[in-house]
Amino acid sequence: MDLGESLEDYLETMLILEERHGKIRSVDVANEMAVSKPSVNKAMKILKEKGLLLQESYGDIHFTDSGKQLADKIYHRHKTISSFLCNVLGVDAEVADEEACHIEHVISEDTFQKIANFKK
Secondary structure: OOOOHHHHHHHHHHHHHHHHHOOEOHHHHHHHHOOOHHHHHHHHHHHHHOOOEEEOOOOOEEEOHHHHHHHHHHHHHHHHHHHHHHHHOOOOHHHHHHHHHHHOOOOOHHHHHHHHOOOO
């Protein structure tokens, strides 16, 4: 499913918040991503329509099974690419994290697998 960089970033952020706090709230997503609450609400509406999230009116946000799988995949790609940039190429950790955030959305599956399976 091609969501585009922005919606994938929302899923990744929500996964991180769920791991950190045990729940996902719109206000926390807005704060973490430094975006407005209306922007979060718009993204949540799209992600719900795509069957990736569930949310009671003004309640916590929950992943559907497919939403959780996709968020896990996106976050795994991010961590793998960031680690490769940092540990293999010697890129500063903060820079590697920032650049991985962009690369994870456009890298092909073949190239990603080569990075993931790279052995020094």
